[in-house]
Amino acid sequence: MITVENLTKRFGAVTAVQELSFDVPAGVVTGFIGPNGAGKSTTLRVILGLDRPTSGRALVNGVEYARLTAPAREIGAVLDPHAVHPGRTARDQLRWAATAAGVSTARIATLLDQVGLAHAGSRKIGALSLGMRQRLAIAVGFLGEPGILVLDEPLNGLDPEGIVWLRTLLKNHAARGGTVLISSHLLNELEETADRVVLIAAGRLVANLTMAELTARTSGATRVVTDDGVRFAETLERAGATVHPGADGALQVNGIDSRAIGRIAFEHGVALVELTPMRGGLEQTFLRLTNGMEPAT
Numbered sequence: 043m044i045t046v047e048n049l050t051k052r053f054g055a056v057t058a059v060q061e062l063s064f065d066v067p068a069g070v071v072t073g074f075i076g077p078n079g080a081g082k083s084t085t086l087r088v089i090l091g092l093d094r095p096t097s098g099r100a101l102v103n104g105v106e107y108a109r110l111t112a113p114a115r116e117i118g119a120v121l122d123p124h125a126v127h128p129g130r131t132a133r134d135q136l137r138w139a140a141t142a143a144g145v146s147t148a149r150i151a152t153l154l155d156q157v158g159l160a161h162a163g164s165r166k167i168g169a170l171s172l173g174m175r176q177r178l179a180i181a182v183g184f185l186g187e188p189g190i191l192v193l194d195e196p197l198n199g200l201d202p203e204g205i206v207w208l209r210t211l212l213k214n215h216a217a218r219g220g221t222v223l224i225s226s227h228l229l230n231e232l233e234e235t236a237d238r239v240v241l242i243a244a245g246r247l248v249a250n251l252t253m254a255e256l257t258a259r260t261s262g263a264t265r266v267v268t269d270d271g272v273r274f275a276e277t278l279e280r281a282g283a284t285v286h287p288g289a290d291g292a293l294q295v296n297g298i299d300s301r302a303i304g305r306i307a308f309e310h311g312v313a314l315v316e317l318t319p320m321r322g323g324l325e326q327t328f329l330r331l332t333n334g335m336e337p338a339t
């Protein structure tokens with residue numbers, strides 16, 4: 043279980059994360075998404091004790107990372123696959139990481155085999171493909187057999203077979219009661235992998251939904267833009283609709299169809315700027331909820 047509480051992180055004049063709160067429960071895979079510069083990596087780095095919060099906190103099984111007695115056994119990190127020494131062999135990297143984390147090196151051969159690198163253990167990291175480096179980074183994350191896994195863009199560079207492999211690995215980990223937090227821009231892939239998503243933009247929480255809630259919220263919905271969204275939302279709600287305001291001031295309307303919305307607008311003399319029946323799915327929801335949001339400044 044990971045808990046992010048009122049987390050704010052500033053880098054000088056840049057506010058990367060602002061008053062962010064969300065939980066990552068055990069037993070499911072949680073996707074962590076947001077536009078470039080939204081603050082995802084910063085949040086993950088704070089969770090992993092690599093950055094200090096400006097205010098607020100991130101807890102791993104109820105305590106801050108720095109207070110964990112055996113961090114590698116509780117939380118495994120899959121971070122930037124380039125942040126490794128290119129001159130080391132894959133096996134040496136795992137040995138080094140195991141020693142640094144204070145965990146046994148006995149599982150290294152098994153791990154190399156599990157991530158599909160059994161044949162590449164003696165190769166220099168600099169000579170490995172991006173996908174192979176990702177697999178190595180994943181092996182590092184699993185070294186201490188942690189209950190919690192945090193993965194930053196682990197799908198990058200993986201081939202289709204690798205993506206399916208990682209998906210199965212993460213789903214099985216969650217099914218065994220593990221906690222998984224995975225960031226990715228590959229939303230179609232993530233949709234297949236995650237049971238819930240936390241969406242942030244400009245350092246703030248935009249949505250925290252299960253996939254089922256996301257589907258229910260978007261299927262059959264209509265995107266509506268008017269000059270006075272607040273008042274029209276009230277009108278639509280009186281007509282039995284459920285209305286969610288989007289980040290860009292657009293309304294997401296459920297419960298009545300676009301034809302009925304158009305008729306209500308006409309009857310109330312409301313000028314519609316946009317009236318669009320929405321397709322469901324994570325990618326469409328992401329674009330809709332983050333439309334018009336600026337990166338953190």
Ligand SMILES: Nc1ncnc2c1ncn2[C@@H]1O[C@H](COP(=O)(O)OP(=O)(O)OP(=O)(O)O)[C@@H](O)[C@H]1O
Pocket residue numbers: 053056057058076077078079080081082083084085337338339
């Ligand atoms: N060490 C740092 N020093 C200064 N600014 C930073 C630092 N790390 C991150 N930032 C800034 O904080 C903001 C959030 O960056 P972050 O890398 O957390 O976003 P992200 O959601 O992971 O983005 P992406 O999807 O592009 O990887 C950006 O404006 C970034 O430039």
